[in-house]
Amino acid sequence: MDLVRYTLRRVFLSAFVVVGVTFLVFVVAQVVPSDPAALYAGPRPTAEQIAKARVTLDLDAPLPQRFVSFATAMGTGDFGVSYKSRRLISQDLRVYLPATLELAIFSTFLALLLGIPAGVIAAARRGSWLDRIGSLGSILSVAMPTFFFAMLLQLVFSQWLGILPLAGRLSQQISISDPLPFLTGFNLIDAVTAARPAVFLDALAHLILPALTLAAYPAGIAMRLTRAAMIEILARRHIVAARALGLSAPRILFGHALPNAVGPALTVIGLSFAYALTGAVLVEIIFAWPGLGRYVSEAILSKDFPVIAAATLVVTLCYVMMNLVIDLTQTLVDPRVALT
Amino acid sequence: MRCATVKGASAVTLLEIQGLSVTIPSALGPVQAVRSIDLCIARGEIHGLIGESGCGKTMTGMALLGLTPAYAQVAARVIEFDGVDISNSAADLRGRRIALISQDPAAALNPVLTIGRQMDDVLRTHSSNSKAHRAATAVALLAATGLADAPQLMKRYPHQLSGGMQQRVVIAQALATGADFLIADEPTTALDVTVGAQVLALLRKLVVDRGLTVLMITHDMDVVAAVCDRATVLYAGLSVETGPASAILTHPRHPYAAALLAALPDAAPRGQRLAAIGGQIPPSTETISGCAFSPRCPAVMALCHTMSPPARGAGNHRWLCHLAQCAP
Numbered sequence: 001m002d003l004v005r006y007t008l009r010r011v012f013l014s015a016f017v018v019v020g021v022t023f024l025v026f027v028v029a030q031v032v033p034s035d036p037a038a039l040y041a042g043p044r045p046t047a048e049q050i051a052k053a054r055v056t057l058d059l060d061a062p063l064p065q066r067f068v069s070f071a072t073a074m075g076t077g078d079f080g081v082s083y084k085s086r087r088l089i090s091q092d093l094r095v096y097l098p099a100t101l102e103l104a105i106f107s108t109f110l111a112l113l114l115g116i117p118a119g120v121i122a123a124a125r126r127g128s129w130l131d132r133i134g135s136l137g138s139i140l141s142v143a144m145p146t147f148f149f150a151m152l153l154q155l156v157f158s159q160w161l162g163i164l165p166l167a168g169r170l171s172q173q174i175s176i177s178d179p180l181p182f183l184t185g186f187n188l189i190d191a192v193t194a195a196r197p198a199v200f201l202d203a204l205a206h207l208i209l210p211a212l213t214l215a216a217y218p219a220g221i222a223m224r225l226t227r228a229a230m231i232e233i234l235a236r237r238h239i240v241a242a243r244a245l246g247l248s249a250p251r252i253l254f255g256h257a258l259p260n261a262v263g264p265a266l267t268v269i270g271l272s273f274a275y276a277l278t279g280a281v282l283v284e285i286i287f288a289w290p291g292l293g294r295y296v297s298e299a300i301l302s303k304d305f306p307v308i309a310a311a312t313l314v315v316t317l318c319y320v321m322m323n324l325v326i327d328l329t330q331t332l333v334d335p336r337v338a339l340t
Numbered sequence: 341m342r343c344a345t346v347k348g349a350s351a352v353t354l355l356e357i358q359g360l361s362v363t364i365p366s367a368l369g370p371v372q373a374v375r376s377i378d379l380c381i382a383r384g385e386i387h388g389l390i391g392e393s394g395c396g397k398t399m400t401g402m403a404l405l406g407l408t409p410a411y412a413q414v415a416a417r418v419i420e421f422d423g424v425d426i427s428n429s430a431a432d433l434r435g436r437r438i439a440l441i442s443q444d445p446a447a448a449l450n451p452v453l454t455i456g457r458q459m460d461d462v463l464r465t466h467s468s469n470s471k472a473h474r475a476a477t478a479v480a481l482l483a484a485t486g487l488a489d490a491p492q493l494m495k496r497y498p499h500q501l502s503g504g505m506q507q508r509v510v511i512a513q514a515l516a517t518g519a520d521f522l523i524a525d526e527p528t529t530a531l532d533v534t535v536g537a538q539v540l541a542l543l544r545k546l547v548v549d550r551g552l553t554v555l556m557i558t559h560d561m562d563v564v565a566a567v568c569d570r571a572t573v574l575y576a577g578l579s580v581e582t583g584p585a586s587a588i589l590t591h592p593r594h595p596y597a598a599a600l601l602a603a604l605p606d607a608a609p610r611g612q613r614l615a616a617i618g619g620q621i622p623p624s625t626e627t628i629s630g631c632a633f634s635p636r637c638p639a640v641m642a643l644c645h646t647m648s649p650p651a652r653g654a655g656n657h658r659w660l661c662h663l664a665q666c667a668p
């Protein structure tokens with residue numbers, strides 16, 4: 001079967017990317033000047049403490065051997081301990097990764113919800129004032145620096161209107177006095193399974209501003225890509241044919257033209273998600289969002305390499321999986337995509 | 341009745357057009373895609389619209405469907421469908437009384453939707469029947485166009501079909517609208533000769549069985565000979581001769597129609613026959629003085645360059661020429 005062969009090849013390629021990134025992370029950790037043993041040994045370590053740490057961390061073994069043990073550890077999900085906090089990294093990730101994924105998925109969703117319909121309408125009403133407003137909006141959303149947009153949102157919706165929280169992931173009275181039982185780590189989902197609508201709304205309210213900040217850039221890109229794709233599609237012969245058969249304008253636009261834009265739309269989803277994952281670092285700091293981004297930025301400042309390596313690998317894995325799903329969806333949705 | 345048709349006074353005129361013009365503004369000045377076309381079509385006939393590339397055949401069809409570009413100016417002295425003036429309401433008839441069979445079936449079908457879905461979209465636009473009822477209708481229509489195993493076909497995508505099958509699906513879609521007037525824009529150009537002949541036979545059968553009327557756009561006199569009852573010859577956006585197909589095929593009056601016929605010998609390669617007439621049609625941005633065909637006409641006279649040719653003929657065979665009788 002072509003589809004099976006195609007799928008296997010994509011999976012193999014994805015695995016190759018992950019192994020490549022693992023190697024890169026390892027190399028970078030060797031090249032960047034830092035003294036992991038000193039960091040591991042704690043504040044103001046003695047020479048003995050450092051020497052002991054070198055043995056514990058196996059730092060004197062030959063490089064190839066260290067790479068193999070590093071790679072196998074990563075492969076089995078054993079990310080080791082943070083040099084700095086000595087906490088198990090896998091346990092930290094259990095908490096921080098869902099927080100970031102919740103933000104990234106929600107913002108990707110927002111970006112598509114804003115960008116794709118705006119692109120469709122701009123294409124359908126090409127040259128009208130609606131089109132011009134849409135284009136202006138997309139340029140602004142792409143050009144405006146993230147931190148500035150975040151501050152603007154905080155100023156308007158928290159300070160002036162007071163309808164959305166300034167930062168954080170949950171209100172303090174909930175997170176401290178009556179925390180959610182940890183199930184998936186996605187607050188929205190955990191609130192639903194715990195049947196606590198008030199917590200759900202609180203989590204949603206905290207999610208909106210950081211997600212909007214993160215959605216601005218991909219929404220602008222989504223709008224422009226969708227607009228360009230739809231303009232090209234709307235000029236195709238089969239659209240004229242559909243009109244000549246008396247089909248209504250909305251049915252032609254959404255039932256006939258839009259399905260032809262699935263390719264570009266899927267591309268946009270991939271781009272948005274990738275942007276959200278990497279963009280999360282800055283946004284999480286601005287909005288005090290306890291996610292992977294903040295976790296990593298702290299690790300970078302202290303050169304806590306096991307944490308950096310683990311986070312890099314996990315983000316790579318998320319992105320590679322997303323791409324795999326998108327590629328496979330593409331072949332399922334468009335019957336003509338050549339399976340190469 | 342201002343227009344006479346082949347079946348004489350007993351035939352009912354379905355479509356009458358006088359002095360249709362379509363002008364499209366462009367950077368090079370106004371493009372006269374259609375300059376002045378008269379057309380008179382009786383109910384139940386297959387009417388050929390023949391002329392070489394760029395003479396305004398497709399644009400005439402688009403004007404009847406109300407599908408000219410938004411910035412195009414469409415004007416006509418008379419444009420009546422079934423006795424009603426449709427100069428401002430062509431779009432209302434589109435898909436209800438008038439449907440299009442597009443030029444290239446591969447391009448006319450949506451590549452990412454199944455045949456069943458594309459049939460159903462047409463059917464539910466024009467009826468409020470249940471989904472199951474519509475599915476049965478779609479299968480019946482596909483079968484009526486000679487497609488075998490229609491239920492299976494409903495699940496297929498256009499690229500899985502041959503050109504001839506695609507064209508039959510496009511015809512089934514046109515039938516699904518319930519329209520009684522079909523505009524077939526070169527329905528056989530994209531097909532090979534045998535398949536093209538089968539599609540023409542199918543159209544002829546549908547006209548008889550279902551009481552349809554067809555405007556058959558073509559650049560091929562063979563098609564006129566094969567299926568048309570009457571024909572109108574276009575040159576540079578002008579209708580230069582109209583009459584019974586048999587009369588035009590045996591006794592063409594306009595030198596251009598005669599040239600089209602003379603270029604017909606079976607030895608000539610397909611598709612190049614019209615090019616066998618020397619020269620080209622005048623650019624559609626050009627203002628024509630005298631007879632539009634004068635630069636290429638073998639029978640040209642001095643006055644042809646300066647004076648518009650008069651309308652000649654009577655009854656159902658008319659043409660535009662300074663000659664009283666065709667020279668050749």
Ligand SMILES: Nc1ncnc2c1ncn2[C@@H]1O[C@H](COP(=O)(O)OP(=O)(O)OP(=O)(O)O)[C@@H](O)[C@H]1O
Binds near residue numbers: 371391394398
């Ligand atoms: N959208 C448009 N804008 C400008 N000019 C156009 C447009 N569509 C058609 N034309 C011009 O109008 C004239 C008639 O075009 P039309 O498509 O009706 O020709 P046709 O007889 O159908 O030719 P063919 O046999 O090649 O299909 C041509 O000169 C063409 O260049």
Ligand code: SF4
Binds near residue numbers: 632634635644662
């Ligand atoms: S009017 Fe003159 S140029 Fe035109 S077709 Fe007749 S003879 Fe030829």
Ligand SMILES: [Mg+2]
Binds near residue numbers: 399525
């Ligand atoms: Mg054409």
